[in-house]
Amino acid sequence: MRNGPRSQAERDALTVEIGYALLSAGLLAALVFAAIASPAVVWELPSRAVHALLLAGAVTAGLLAVVRIVRVLRRYARLEGRAREA
DSSP: OOOSOOOHHHHHHHHHHHHHHHHHHHHHHHHHHHHHHHHHHHSOOOHHHHHHHHHHHHHHHHHHHHHHHHHHHHHHHHHHHHHHHO
């Protein structure tokens, strides 16, 4: 395993992977939020139900976005570690 500074190609690959993680997490969060909160927009529900759906959608979307980012970056770190060993 090498301890020296990273090459420009390695830094670029990490930047692309971070961008991918953020973009895919954002899209996942938007879709999950829309799926959970859409009944509040489509139907006339009591205000407490609307608030509950919006809150549930926001919390779930946020948690799933964080999980997605962590999974993508861990996978990248694992692959990067294997590539450095070879």
